[in-house]
Amino acid sequence: MRTTRPTTRTLPIACATVAVALLAASCGLTDDSTKADAPAKSGSGNGQLVMWSMGDKADKNLESLAKKFEQQNPGVTVQITAVPRDAAHEKLTAATARGNTPDLSLVDSSWMTEMAAMNGLQATPASIRPWRFFPGSWDTTTYKGTSYGVPFTADTSVIYYRTDITAKAGIKGAPANDWTGYLKELKAIQATAGKKNPTLRHATQLQTGLNSWRFWLPMVWQQGGDIYDAPAKTFTFDSPAVAKALEHYSSICKNGLSPNDKPDSGQDFQNGLIATVQQGASMGGNLHLNAPELDDKWQTMPLPHAKQSAGLASGNDLAVFKDAKNPDTAWKFVKFLIDVDNIAAYADATGNLPAVAPAWYEGKLGKNPKMTAFQTQLQATHAPPAITTWQQIADTIDSQLEKLAYGKATVAQVQQTLQTKATSIGTGR
Numbered sequence: 001m002r003t004t005r006p007t008t009r010t011l012p013i014a015c016a017t018v019a020v021a022l023l024a025a026s027c028g029l030t031d032d033s034t035k036a037d038a039p040a041k042s043g044s045g046n047g048q049l050v051m052w053s054m055g056d057k058a059d060k061n062l063e064s065l066a067k068k069f070e071q072q073n074p075g076v077t078v079q080i081t082a083v084p085r086d087a088a089h090e091k092l093t094a095a096t097a098r099g100n101t102p103d104l105s106l107v108d109s110s111w112m113t114e115m116a117a118m119n120g121l122q123a124t125p126a127s128i129r130p131w132r133f134f135p136g137s138w139d140t141t142t143y144k145g146t147s148y149g150v151p152f153t154a155d156t157s158v159i160y161y162r163t164d165i166t167a168k169a170g171i172k173g174a175p176a177n178d179w180t181g182y183l184k185e186l187k188a189i190q191a192t193a194g195k196k197n198p199t200l201r202h203a204t205q206l207q208t209g210l211n212s213w214r215f216w217l218p219m220v221w222q223q224g225g226d227i228y229d230a231p232a233k234t235f236t237f238d239s240p241a242v243a244k245a246l247e248h249y250s251s252i253c254k255n256g257l258s259p260n261d262k263p264d265s266g267q268d269f270q271n272g273l274i275a276t277v278q279q280g281a282s283m284g285g286n287l288h289l290n291a292p293e294l295d296d297k298w299q300t301m302p303l304p305h306a307k308q309s310a311g312l313a314s315g316n317d318l319a320v321f322k323d324a325k326n327p328d329t330a331w332k333f334v335k336f337l338i339d340v341d342n343i344a345a346y347a348d349a350t351g352n353l354p355a356v357a358p359a360w361y362e363g364k365l366g367k368n369p370k371m372t373a374f375q376t377q378l379q380a381t382h383a384p385p386a387i388t389t390w391q392q393i394a395d396t397i398d399s400q401l402e403k404l405a406y407g408k409a410t411v412a413q414v415q416q417t418l419q420t421k422a423t424s425i426g427t428g429r
Contacts, residue, residue, distance in 0.1 A: 046075035046329065047076065048078075048079060049326050050081070050104075051079070051103060051105060051330075051333070052080075053080055053081070054083055054085045054088050055085060056084050059080065062080060064349075065346060068342075069333055076329055076333075081102070083105075088108070092111065093111075093114070096115060096120035096321065097118065101324065102321065103326050103327065103329070103330040104319060105321070106152065106318060107316065108316060109141075109383070110390075112140055113386045113388060114388055116143035120323075121149060122148070123148055124147040124150060128334075133150075133355050133356060134151070134378040134379060136311070136382050137355040139383040139386075141319075143386050150317060150318045150319075150334055150338055151317050151355030153315045154381075155281055156281075156312055156378055157214070157218075157279055157280045158279075158300045158303060158374055159276055160298055161174065162272065162297055164272075165200060166276075168196040169196070170188065174301040175301065178306070179222070179306045182304040187203070187255060189203040190203040190257050200272060200274070201273045202258055202273070202275075203275050203276060204252065205263070205265045208405045209262055214312055215312075216245060216401055218312050220245040222245075222303070222304075223244050223307055225245075227422075242415060242418070244306070246411045247411050249404065253405045260406060265279065281351075282351075284371075299370060300370050300372075301373050302373050302376045310381070311378070311381045313383045318334045320334065340362055343355075343356050343359045344360075344363035347363050347364075353365065353371075353374060357378075360375055388428030389425050389427055393422050396417075396418065
């Protein structure tokens with residue numbers, strides 16, 4: 001359930017490649033109306049359509065879909081230009097400010113509020129139905145109650161666990177799925193380090209420093225709370241839910257269950273130095289590619305819950321610009337790309353998770369047991385506050401969580417600092 005918090009918006013956990021070789025089981029969503037929003041009909045649309053994608057190289061799979069669209073719409077030519085991700089934000093905002101944009105672009109979901117606040121995007125047509133998408137993914141397109149884009153790829157984080165390590169701690173199957181039980185089992189895993197598990201150093205690995213907010217914020221939502229009250233336009237870092245989330249984060253550090261430095265969690269997990277880790281979908285692909293011999297020694301589970309399940313929504317959205325020269329055809333192409341068959345084919349080819357929920361029934365990802373946790377978690381994701389100062393707030397959270405992890409500040413001190421600084425920063429436009 002998502003009634004405990006207002007509609008908000010997202011951030012970036014890049015949705016990179018999930019190894020296409022992973023296969024297995026779908027869950028949770030009904031199979032109704034999977035063919036809603038039919039693809040564009042032949043003969044409609046016209047002119048040149050200019051689109052930007054994100055990446056250092058051309059997205060051949062996106063280009064392949066564009067060719068298919070051109071075949072269905074003989075009057076259309078689609079030009080897709082790859083923009084390196086490191087330069088994409090600056091290029092998009094600069095082009096928007098100058099009124100010199102492409103017709104449409106893939107936009108990191110964490111940038112959508114900023115782009116919408118610049119009055120640079122067109123509102124999403126009512127013919128595109130929100131219910132077709134994972135709720136949190138749709139929230140990433142929303143600014144001041146209006147949607148300004150369409151989710152394309154989705155991502156969120158789940159718990160990866162090494163079954164060969166957790167089994168030696170007496171854990172059968174997945175670790176406990178609630179905070180209290182999960183912390184108890186982390187302690188049991190830690191007790192096996194150097195004994196039953198000679199290579200193990202820590203039961204888990206918390207993200208500290210840069211982007212640690214992405215892993216901590218869901219803990220607040222899991223308590224049924226939030227850090228921002230949108231109707232009142234006030235920050236709520238002083239709430240009991242935030243206190244509990246900080247205490248949970250702190251307890252993992254205090255009990256020595258996570259390293260204090262910032263090593264590569266993926267490599268540590270692969271090497272058996274840690275037993276569990278919270279990460280996004282790309283880690284599974286990397287594990288399969290780099291250590292296929294471990295395929296039967298790791299599994300995934302949704303994030304542990306408190307009062308409710310919750311995770312962070314991320315990914316890339318499709319946005320049509322206000323200054324688009326061919327807006328009607330741009331929206332037609334958007335509808336084509338999010339057609340269930342097309343987005344499922346794109347997901348299978350690239351490993352990106354489709355933001356269109358019914359697409360999980362059409363491709364390989366929905367048949368993959370290691371991906372079931374992602375499908376489940378995506379149904380309970382939220383986006384960060386849709387405020388233009390979000391990055392400043394996020395940076396403040398990161399710095400305070402690092403102090404908490406290293407024992408340089410107490411929960412009460414961190415909570416007070418977050419409330420004071422966030423209020424001082426404000427909400428922007």
